[in-house]
Amino acid sequence: MEHYTALSPYLKRRFGCKVYKLSLSAGCTCPNRDGTLGTRGCIFCSGSGEFAASGSASIPEQLEQAKYILGKKAQGAKFIAYFQDFTNTYGAVSRLEPLFLAAMEPDDVVALSIATRPDCLPEDILRMLARLRAKKPVFVELGLQTIHDNTAQYIRRGYPLSVFDDAVQKLHVLEIEVIAHQILGLPGETAEMMAETTRHLGSVHVDGVKLHLLHILRGTDLAREYADGRIQMLELDAYIDILEQCLAVLPPDVVIHRLTGDGAKRDLIAPLWSADKKRVLSAIQKRFEQDGVMQGSALRG
Numbered sequence: 323m324e325h326y327t328a329l330s331p332y333l334k335r336r337f338g339c340k341v342y343k344l345s346l347s348a349g350c351t352c353p354n355r356d357g358t359l360g361t362r363g364c365i366f367c368s369g370s371g372e373f374a375a376s377g378s379a380s381i382p383e384q385l386e387q388a389k390y391i392l393g394k395k396a397q398g399a400k401f402i403a404y405f406q407d408f409t410n411t412y413g414a415v416s417r418l419e420p421l422f423l424a425a426m427e428p429d430d431v432v433a434l435s436i437a438t439r440p441d442c443l444p445e446d447i448l449r450m451l452a453r454l455r456a457k458k459p460v461f462v463e464l465g466l467q468t469i470h471d472n473t474a475q476y477i478r479r480g481y482p483l484s485v486f487d488d489a490v491q492k493l494h495v496l497e498i499e500v501i502a503h504q505i506l507g508l509p510g511e512t513a514e515m516m517a518e519t520t521r522h523l524g525s526v527h528v529d530g531v532k533l534h535l536l537h538i539l540r541g542t543d544l545a546r547e548y549a550d551g552r553i554q555m556l557e558l559d560a561y562i563d564i565l566e567q568c569l570a571v572l573p574p575d576v577v578i579h580r581l582t583g584d585g586a587k588r589d590l591i592a593p594l595w596s597a598d599k600k601r602v603l604s605a606i607q608k609r610f611e612q613d614g615v616m617q618g619s620a621l622r623g
């Protein structure tokens with residue numbers, strides 16, 4: 323039984339074969355780091371994704387590197403070119419557009435995915451995204467993390483919820499799909515608060531959701547707070563309880579891109595149980611079966 327709309331089978335249905343993401347870098351920074359909004363970044367952010375290819379390489383070279391990392395799995399598969407690290411629309415259109423075009427040009431690249439912030443989507447960037455969308459499907463990933471103001475301030479997100487809602491609406495007008503990131507386990511949030519965030523994502527009709535477990539990563543300000551004993555981490559069982567509550571309030575057509583975290587293992591301080599991803603996913607699956615979890619079950623009737 324499918325307990326939720328999982329990404330991998332969804333992509334297979336949509337594109338007719340196995341689809342993998344190739345992580346690329348556009349060499350952007352972030353307004354939360356370069357001094358525009360702040361210099362220390364979001365409190366949990368270590369800067370870049372684990373698998374981003376070398377940003378100094380050309381896009382064709384980065385695509386090849388990322389395929390090489392996938393190994394045999396890449397044979398006969400299709401790909402999503404995924405600009406993952408930092409804020410990938412934070413730059414001039416004249417620099418970014420050629421990079422995105424190069425990434426989506428190969429025949430085996432079926433879509434483009436761009437991770438960014440909702441406050442970094444000015445009109446000229448939106449027009450660029452519309453041009454890219456005319457070629458292949460475009461996904462924009464937005465790291466909302468929470469709808470709650472106090473938590474947003476604590477994590478130093480740097481924009482209000484209204485900016486996110488507005489961005490989702492503008493992107494949808496351009497037929498660009500939106501994937502929202504939510505972190506579960508942020509300090510001060512109850513399970514009900516987390517489910518409220520997920521419910522909101524459903525109500526603004528995001529197309530996909532990445533549910534991340536809060537990770538403490540080396541070198542972040544959150545790591546300092548953790549070392550001072552100010553942060554409680556979730557245990558696996560409690561995390562699955564929260565996942566179940568969140569999935570219950572999310573419409574079944576929203577694709578679940580992630581059910582755990584994706585922190586760089588070499589930098590992971592806590593919770594260490596999350597490093598064994600296979601074990602975590604198998605525990606989630608087992609509990610979903612036991613509890614008869616169905617995405618959107620709390621929205622029926």
Ligand code: SF4
Pocket residue numbers: 352353354355362363364367368369407408409439465
């Ligand atoms: S999480 Fe994203 S928005 Fe926040 S500092 Fe890191 S790159 Fe910037």
